[in-house]
Amino acid sequence: MLTMNRRSLLGAGAGAAGLLGAAAFTPAWARGASLNGRHIRAGFDEVSGASIDLTIGEGPRVVQGRRGHAIAVNGSVPGPLVRLKEGEAVRLNVTNTLDEDSSIHWHGLLLPFQFDGVPGVSFPGIRPGETFTYDLPPIRQTGTYWWHSHSGLQEQAGHYGPIVIEPAGPDPVQADRDYVLLLSEFTPMHPHTIMDKLKKGEGYFNYQRTTWTDDYPLSGEDRRMWAEMRMMPTDILDVTGSTYTYLANGHGPMEGLEFLFNPGQRVRIRVINGSAMTFFNVRIPGARIHIVAADGQNVRPVPVEEFQIGTAETYDFIVEPTGEAMTIVAESMDRSGMAVATLASRPGARAPVPALRDAPLLTMADMGMSGMDHGASGEMDGMNHAAMGHGPQNPASTQQPEPMEAMNMEGMNMRDTSMLPPDVEVGPGIDMVAMNPVDRTGDPGIGLDKVPHRVLTYRDLVALEPNDDLRTPSRQMEIHLTGNMERFMWSFDGKKFSSVSEDPIRFAYNERVRVKLVNDTMMAHPIHLHGHFFELVNGAPADRQPQKHTVIVQPGGSASFDLTADESGDWAFHCHLLYHMHAGMFQIVTVAPQGDAPEQERVGEHG
Numbered sequence: 001m002l003t004m005n006r007r008s009l010l011g012a013g014a015g016a017a018g019l020l021g022a023a024a025f026t027p028a029w030a031r032g033a034s035l036n037g038r039h040i041r042a043g044f045d046e047v048s049g050a051s052i053d054l055t056i057g058e059g060p061r062v063v064q065g066r067r068g069h070a071i072a073v074n075g076s077v078p079g080p081l082v083r084l085k086e087g088e089a090v091r092l093n094v095t096n097t098l099d100e101d102s103s104i105h106w107h108g109l110l111l112p113f114q115f116d117g118v119p120g121v122s123f124p125g126i127r128p129g130e131t132f133t134y135d136l137p138p139i140r141q142t143g144t145y146w147w148h149s150h151s152g153l154q155e156q157a158g159h160y161g162p163i164v165i166e167p168a169g170p171d172p173v174q175a176d177r178d179y180v181l182l183l184s185e186f187t188p189m190h191p192h193t194i195m196d197k198l199k200k201g202e203g204y205f206n207y208q209r210t211t212w213t214d215d216y217p218l219s220g221e222d223r224r225m226w227a228e229m230r231m232m233p234t235d236i237l238d239v240t241g242s243t244y245t246y247l248a249n250g251h252g253p254m255e256g257l258e259f260l261f262n263p264g265q266r267v268r269i270r271v272i273n274g275s276a277m278t279f280f281n282v283r284i285p286g287a288r289i290h291i292v293a294a295d296g297q298n299v300r301p302v303p304v305e306e307f308q309i310g311t312a313e314t315y316d317f318i319v320e321p322t323g324e325a326m327t328i329v330a331e332s333m334d335r336s337g338m339a340v341a342t343l344a345s346r347p348g349a350r351a352p353v354p355a356l357r358d359a360p361l362l363t364m365a366d367m368g369m370s371g372m373d374h375g376a377s378g379e380m381d382g383m384n385h386a387a388m389g390h391g392p393q394n395p396a397s398t399q400q401p402e403p404m405e406a407m408n409m410e411g412m413n414m415r416d417t418s419m420l421p422p423d424v425e426v427g428p429g430i431d432m433v434a435m436n437p438v439d440r441t442g443d444p445g446i447g448l449d450k451v452p453h454r455v456l457t458y459r460d461l462v463a464l465e466p467n468d469d470l471r472t473p474s475r476q477m478e479i480h481l482t483g484n485m486e487r488f489m490w491s492f493d494g495k496k497f498s499s500v501s502e503d504p505i506r507f508a509y510n511e512r513v514r515v516k517l518v519n520d521t522m523m524a525h526p527i528h529l530h531g532h533f534f535e536l537v538n539g540a541p542a543d544r545q546p547q548k549h550t551v552i553v554q555p556g557g558s559a560s561f562d563l564t565a566d567e568s569g570d571w572a573f574h575c576h577l578l579y580h581m582h583a584g585m586f587q588i589v590t591v592a593p594q595g596d597a598p599e600q601e602r603v604g605e606h607g
């Protein structure tokens with residue numbers, strides 16, 4: 001069994017060389033058949049055509065010597081790559097051989113709500129032994145997406161896979177090679193056990209507790225201050241590498257996933273974060289990469305050397321690898337482990353794998369105290385509390401790179417619920433209120449503000465093609481992301497979702513709304529709206545705001561998007577961290593069916 005410690009080094013060529021090159025052809029066994037106790041295979045086949053059969057099964061699984069029980073689709077984890085084509089209809093026949101209900105949600109796809117695949121919201125779910133047919137009309141989009149179970153915690157157990165939609169015409173992104181890199185996690189622990197442990201003790205999986213180590217740049221006073229707040233500056237991810245093995249297309253870091261290239265070739269990598277709970281920092285040491293798509297939508301190419309990908313997001317990038325091999329590193333945001341793949345000029349070629357970097361610490365900005373910083377002095381002592389929460393915010397300074405310095409907490413009330421709008425339910429579900437939440441779309445993400453190279457931020461994203469709805473939003477809506485970390489309670493506006501007490505978020509058909517998400521917690525949340533794309537308000541011109549289906553809202557900060565509610569029906573809206581969703585950070589969005597509201601003309605819409 002392999003555990004990767006901080007600063008541990010995976011040597012070049014460690015493990016079996018070239019176990020399963022993604023370029024190599026693997027036989028398509030078990031397609032449409034149940035597993036019958038056979039071992040689940042790592043890596044995926046591809047399915048395409050007008051009618052596609054998928055079978056949900058279960059069986060034993062081994063990753064780097066760790067054994068577990070897993071759910072697989074068509075016999076593998078991840079399940080097969082579903083390759084679709086723009087303009088073509090498809091029938092997806094999904095058979096459930098589990099002894100419990102299951103489902104498939106097509107993440108990022110525009111489709112009739114009854115085929116969105118969320119039990120209790122848009123369909124009843126798929127009973128044991130039954131087949132549900134998702135009858136999708138001609139596909140209206142292109143790009144990189146994924147699919148996963150929306151039943152219970154099945155996604156954690158392996159029930160997910162990639163989707164690629166080919167454009168009907170020429171692809172504006174030209175590449176010689178085209179690969180999918182699906183990032184996820186493996187744990188032998190049952191997902192319900194993880195949920196129980198999270199409920200029992202906050203920080204259960206945090207083996208980087210400051211109280212356990214001595215090498216964090218924190219004074220005794222810092223530590224006391226964090227303890228008084230009952231928070232930990234290392235509380236970056238709820239579940240960590242102490243439990244998870246991070247996977248690249250189902251392969252552990254020692255299992256040698258490789259993507260072949262010939263020198264001089266442009267390689268497209270479609271990165272999908274199909275994990276349950278992990279944000280990854282992706283980089284290729286020694287290479288500059290060009291981000292060409294976000295959440296399936298083409299963007300103007302952005303040259304970067306690293307980017308953070310939240311759970312459920314997708315990014316496509318182009319790289320021209322040099323030398324014999326280059327390593328693709330996907331380090332978990334808390335740096336407790338990594339997924340690894342190799343760009344190899346010949347099978348088995350390897351480049352060095354860098355050590356895990358030092359674990360990051362949360363900052364003032366992550367506590368919702370942006371703009372309360374103290375300039376370059378690094379001194380928090382004697383700060384002027386009267387100045388807090390006032391004065392103009394410079395968006396460029398929303399990053400607070402210094403770790404939380406010792407400070408006098410007197411006069412600061414991080415639980416001042418009077419700052420919340422009246423529709424937020426105040427109760428035990430809220431243990432923090434961001435005192436001064438500012439727009440943090442200019443932040444590269446936790447731990448990446450000090451790296452010595454260029455990192456992507458949301459503000460770099462500019463849509464490649466102009467958007468078609470340029471109306472000014474007629475309404476603004478504010479939604480607070482709320483939680484009580486200690487009790488692992490998560491909610492929107494302080495209201496934990498339960499199907500019996502549903503009070504959906506309502507939009508009129510074709511309404512244009514600006515939605516501001518305010519994060520009153522110290523964790524980053526990837527918020528996903530089903531069935532739609534929204535335009536991120538990131539400073540790009542209105543017609544070039546990037547379209548996304550998932551937005552990370554940084555801790556203690558905010559993010560806004562403009563939404564045209566033009567897909568009728570009931571849609572899920574939730575945090576894509578699986579256990580946050582399960583704990584209640586979930587809501588239903590209802591778009592009134594077409595005809596209920598007068599249609600307004602859409603600027604620039606043709607046909």
Ligand SMILES: [Cu+2]
Nearest residue numbers: 525575577580
């Ligand atoms: Cu969350």
